[in-house]
Amino acid sequence: MDLEGAxxxxxxxxxxxxxxxxxxxxGVLAACTQPAAAPTTAPAAAPTTAxxxxxxxxxxxxxxxxxxxxSPxxxxxxxxxxxxxxxxxxxxxxxxxxxxxxSPxxxxxxxxxxxxxxxVPAANIASAKPYAGATITxxxxxxxxxxxxxxxxxxxxxxDTGINVNxxxxxxxxxxxxxxxxxxxxxxxxxxxxxxxxxxxxGQLASNLVDLGPKLGDASKNHYPGIVANDxxxxxxxxxxxxxxxxxxxYRSDLLQKYNISSPPKTWDELTQQATTIMxxxxxSNATFGGFVFQGSAYEGLTCNGLEWxxxxxxxxxxxxxxxxxxxxxxxxxxxxxxxxxxxxxxxxVTTYQEEDARNTFQTGNAxxxxxxxxxxALAAANDSPVKGKFDVGPLPAASGQxxxxxxxxxxxxxSKYSKNPDASIEFIRYLTSPEFQTFRGVVGGYVPTIPSxxxxxxxxxxxxxxxxxxxxxxxxxxxxxxxxxxxxVSTYFFQGVNSILNGQDAASVVPMMQNQIxxxxx
Amino acid sequence: MxxxxxxxxxxxxxxxxxxxSELVRRQTRLAWWLxxxxxxxxxxxxxxxxxxxxxxxxxxxxxxxxxxxxFVGLKNYASLLTDDAFWxxxxxxxxxxxxxVVFELVLGMGIALVVNSNFKGRGAMRAxxxxxxxxxxxxxxxxxxxxxxxxxxxxxxxxxxxxxxxxQNVAWIADPATSIPAIAAIDIWKTxxxxxxxxxxxxxxxxxxxYEAADxxxxxxxxxxxxxxxxxxxxxxxxxxxxxxxxxxxxFDVFYVIFGNxxxxxxxxxxxxxxxxxxxxxxxxSAISVAIFLIIGIFVVAYVTIFKxxxx
Numbered sequence: 001m002d003l004e005g006a007x008x009x010x011x012x013x014x015x016x017x018x019x020x021x022x023x024x025x026x027g028v029l030a031a032c033t034q035p036a037a038a039p040t041t042a043p044a045a046a047p048t049t050a051x052x053x054x055x056x057x058x059x060x061x062x063x064x065x066x067x068x069x070x071s072p073x074x075x076x077x078x079x080x081x082x083x084x085x086x087x088x089x090x091x092x093x094x095x096x097x098x099x100x101x102x103s104p105x106x107x108x109x110x111x112x113x114x115x116x117x118x119x120v121p122a123a124n125i126a127s128a129k130p131y132a133g134a135t136i137t138x139x140x141x142x143x144x145x146x147x148x149x150x151x152x153x154x155x156x157x158x159x160d161t162g163i164n165v166n167x168x169x170x171x172x173x174x175x176x177x178x179x180x181x182x183x184x185x186x187x188x189x190x191x192x193x194x195x196x197x198x199x200x201x202x203g204q205l206a207s208n209l210v211d212l213g214p215k216l217g218d219a220s221k222n223h224y225p226g227i228v229a230n231d232x233x234x235x236x237x238x239x240x241x242x243x244x245x246x247x248x249x250x251y252r253s254d255l256l257q258k259y260n261i262s263s264p265p266k267t268w269d270e271l272t273q274q275a276t277t278i279m280x281x282x283x284x285s286n287a288t289f290g291g292f293v294f295q296g297s298a299y300e301g302l303t304c305n306g307l308e309w310x311x312x313x314x315x316x317x318x319x320x321x322x323x324x325x326x327x328x329x330x331x332x333x334x335x336x337x338x339x340x341x342x343x344x345x346x347x348x349x350v351t352t353y354q355e356e357d358a359r360n361t362f363q364t365g366n367a368x369x370x371x372x373x374x375x376x377x378a379l380a381a382a383n384d385s386p387v388k389g390k391f392d393v394g395p396l397p398a399a400s401g402q403x404x405x406x407x408x409x410x411x412x413x414x415x416s417k418y419s420k421n422p423d424a425s426i427e428f429i430r431y432l433t434s435p436e437f438q439t440f441r442g443v444v445g446g447y448v449p450t451i452p453s454x455x456x457x458x459x460x461x462x463x464x465x466x467x468x469x470x471x472x473x474x475x476x477x478x479x480x481x482x483x484x485x486x487x488x489x490v491s492t493y494f495f496q497g498v499n500s501i502l503n504g505q506d507a508a509s510v511v512p513m514m515q516n517q518i519x520x521x522x523x
Numbered sequence: 524m525x526x527x528x529x530x531x532x533x534x535x536x537x538x539x540x541x542x543x544s545e546l547v548r549r550q551t552r553l554a555w556w557l558x559x560x561x562x563x564x565x566x567x568x569x570x571x572x573x574x575x576x577x578x579x580x581x582x583x584x585x586x587x588x589x590x591x592x593x594f595v596g597l598k599n600y601a602s603l604l605t606d607d608a609f610w611x612x613x614x615x616x617x618x619x620x621x622x623x624v625v626f627e628l629v630l631g632m633g634i635a636l637v638v639n640s641n642f643k644g645r646g647a648m649r650a651x652x653x654x655x656x657x658x659x660x661x662x663x664x665x666x667x668x669x670x671x672x673x674x675x676x677x678x679x680x681x682x683x684x685x686x687x688x689x690x691q692n693v694a695w696i697a698d699p700a701t702s703i704p705a706i707a708a709i710d711i712w713k714t715x716x717x718x719x720x721x722x723x724x725x726x727x728x729x730x731x732x733x734y735e736a737a738d739x740x741x742x743x744x745x746x747x748x749x750x751x752x753x754x755x756x757x758x759x760x761x762x763x764x765x766x767x768x769x770x771x772x773x774x775f776d777v778f779y780v781i782f783g784n785x786x787x788x789x790x791x792x793x794x795x796x797x798x799x800x801x802x803x804x805x806x807x808x809s810a811i812s813v814a815i816f817l818i819i820g821i822f823v824v825a826y827v828t829i830f831k832x833x834x835x
Contacts, residue, residue: 178800179801185587186586288674299784347673
C-alpha cells in the first residue's frame with residue numbers, strides 16, 4: 001500500500017468512500033420505503049415460487065431467510081425444506097395483496113373475520129382430545145389469503161384441542177407442489193402429516209395416503225357426491241373435499257359502462273372487441289393497461305384455461321374415450337384465436353403469468369378482463385383493493401352457439417401414510433372440512449363450498465354472489481380420472497403445446513403433434 | 524522460488540527399476556491404505572448413486588409407487604434415441620453452454636487482467652467483484668426475473684420509457700427470440716467473477732520479469748499477451764473452461780426459476796427432472812440422466828485431449 005501517496009492527498013480517500021457508500025445506501029433505503037413503491041412492487045412480487053417478497057422491506061430478507069428458499073422445489077433445496085418448515089410459514093407466506101391479513105369480510109355479518117375463526121365443534125374436540133400434545137405439519141394453501149386462513153385454523157385448533165399444527169404454505173404453482181409431495185413420499189418422510197391435494201391428484205397419490213373412510217366416512221356424506229367420488233380411489237376415501245373451484249370471468253363493470261358496453265362478452269370474439277375498445281381508450285392514461293389477462297404460463301393452470309377454450313368451442317375435453325380429442329377445426333381455430341390475444345389484448349408476458357400474476361394485474365387496475373378462480377373475488381373486493389366496487393363476475397365466453405363452461409378445480413385434504421400422528425391429522429382434517437369452518441372460509445375467503453348446506457347459507461351467498469350468477473354454468477373436468485397415473489404427463493404435453501402456440505407457433509402444426517404425444521402415451 | 528523457464532517440457536514417465544525393493548513395496552502399500560478412506564467416501568457419494576441410476580435405467584421403476592419393478596433392458600435407451608424433446612433439450616443446453624462460456628471467458632479474462640494490475644483498492648475490488656457469484660442462483664434469478672418483467676421491469680423502463688431506445692416493451696423472457704440470450708445474460712453476470720478469479724490465480728504465478736524482457740525486445744502489449752500470457756495461462760485456462768463447461772451443461776436452477784417447464788427452453792437437466800418428478804417415471808428419467816452423464820463425459824475427454832493437460 002502506498003502510504004506516501006495517501007499522506008500527500010488533500011482529502012482522505014477512505015472518508016470519501018465511506019461517505020459515498022453511506023449516502024447511496026441511505027438513498028436506496030429511502031427509495032425502498034416509499035409508500036408509492038408498495039403497489040408496484042406487490043404486483044411484480046408474484047413469481048411462481050413462494051420466495052416472492054411481499055413488501056419492499058421483505059425484499060432484503062430472502063437472502064437471509066433460508067426458509068424462503070426452501071419452499072420452491074429446486075432439487076438443491078429439498079433437504080432443507082422439512083427442517084425449515086416450522087420457520088417457513090411467516091417468511092414464506094406469499095400474501096401478495098397488501099393488507100389482506102387485516103381486511104374483514106367485505107359483505108357478510110361482522111362475526112366472520114380472519115381473526116375470529118369458528119370454535120372447534122364439541123364432537124370434534126372429544127375425538128381429538130386423546131391426541132392432545134401431538135404436533136403435526138400441515139402443507140396448506142400458498143395462494144391469496146389461504147395461508148392466513150390456515151394459520152387462523154391452526155391457532156383455534158391448538159387452543160381448543162391441544163394439538164399443535166405447523167402450517168407451511170405450499171408453493172404457488174401446483175406443479176411445484178406435486179414435486180414437493182413426490183419427494184416426501186419417495187423418502188417416506190414423517191415430516192408431512194396433513195396435505196392439501198389438487199382435484200387431479202387423488203389417483204396419482206392414493207398409494208401414499210391414509211384411508212379416511214373409517215373415521216371421516218360419515219362426515220363425507222355431507223359433501224357433494226361428485227367431489228367425494230373424485231376423492232375415492234378403488235373404494236378407498238383418500239381425501240376430504242376442502243373447497244371447490246371453477247373458472248370465471250372477472251370484468252371491470254365501471255369501464256364497460258364508460259365505453260357504453262351494455263353487457264359482458266358472451267363470445268370470445270366479443271371479448272376481443274370489447275377488450276380492444278377499452279384498451280384503446282385507456283392506453284393514453286395508462287401505458288401498461290392490458291385488455292385480458294389469464295394464466296398462460298407452461299404449467300397446470302394453462303391446462304385449465306385451454307380446456308375452457310376447447311370445451312366452450314365444442315372441441316372436446318382434451319381426452320374423450322381414451323384418445324386425445326382436440327385435433328379438429330374448432331380446436332385449432334380457438335387455439336389460434338388465443339394466440340392472437342397475446343401481444344394485442346393480452347400483455348406479451350401473459351405466457352409467463354400464473355394465477356397471482358393475473359390477479360395482481362387486474363386488482364391494481366391494469367386489466368379490463370381476467371379469467372381466474374373465485375378466490376380472487378374476496379381479495380379484489382377487499383377495502384384496500386384499487387378495484388373494489390368496480391368489477392363484477394360472470395360466466396366465461398364461449399364460441400357462438402356454444403354453452404359457457406368453467407374448468408373444475410378445487411382442493412382436498414389428505415393425510416400422509418408415513419405420518420407419525422395419523423389420528424391427530426385426521427382430527428385436524430375433520431375440523432377444516434366441517435360445515436362451520438367451510439362457512440367461515442366461504443364468507444371470509446370466498447372459497448366455493450363443497451357442502452350443499454353451506455352453499456345455501458345466506459352469509460355465504462352474500463359473500464359469493466357469483467355462486468348464483470355462475471352457479472348454473474357447465475363444469476368440465478380435466479381428464480385426470482381417465483388417464484390415472486399418466487395424467488401429469490398428458491397435462492404436460494398439453495400445456496407445453498398450448499404455451500408454444502401462445503408464444504407464436506401455428507396451432508395447425510402444434511395440435512397434431514400434441515395429439516400424437518398424448519395418444520402414444522395413453523393409447 | 525526459482526523462475527521456471529516457460530518451456531513446454533514433456534517429461535517421459537520414469538521407468539521403475541526392475542527389482543522392486545521391499546521399501547518401495549511397503550511405501551506403496553502404505554499409500555493405498557492412506558488413500559482408502561478418501562476412496563471409500565468418493566465411492567459412496569459418487570459411484571454408488573451412479574450405479575443405482577444406471578441400474579434404474581434398465582427398469583420401469585416409478586417414483587413414490589409400490590408397484591413391482593421390472594427389468595426392461597434397453598427399451599428406455601431406444602425411446603431416448605427417438606425422443607425429439609430430449610434432442611431439442613441437448614440443443615438448447617449446448618447453445619447455452621457455447622454462449623455463456625465464450626462470453627465468460629472473454630469478460631473474465633479482461634477482468635482478471637485488470638484486477639491483476641496494481642492499483643489502490645485492489646483488495647476491495649477483488650472482494651466486490653465476487654458478489655454476483657456469492658448470491659444464491661435462485662435468489663439472483665428471481666431478481667433478474669423482476670428486472671425482465673414485461674410490464675414492471677427495470678430494463679423496459681430504462682430502454683423504452685426513459686431512453687427511448689426501443690419502441691415498445693419487450694417481453695424478454697416470454698418471447699422465444701430473446702429468451703435464451705436473456706437467460707445467458709443472467710448466467711454470464713453471475714459466473715464471470717468466478718472465471719475471473721480462476722484466471723487471476725493463473726495470472727499471479729506468471730513472473731513479471733519476462734514482461735520486462737519483452738518490453739526490452741520491443742513487443743507491444745498485444746503481442747505480449749498472445750505469446751507470453753496465454754501460453755503460460757494454459758493450465759488455469761483449461762481448469763476454468765472445464766469447470767464452466769460442465770456447469771453450463773448441467774444448468775438447472777436458473778432455467779427452472781425463469782422458464783419452469785416451458786417446452787422450447789428445456790435443458791437436459793430440466794427434462795430429466797420433469798420426467799422423474801412430474802411424470803414419476805424413474806426408469807426413463809434414469810436413462811436420461813445416464814445419457815447426460817455420457818454427453819458431459821464426451822466434453823471432458825475432448826477438452827483434456829485438445830489441451831493435452833500434461834504432468835508438471
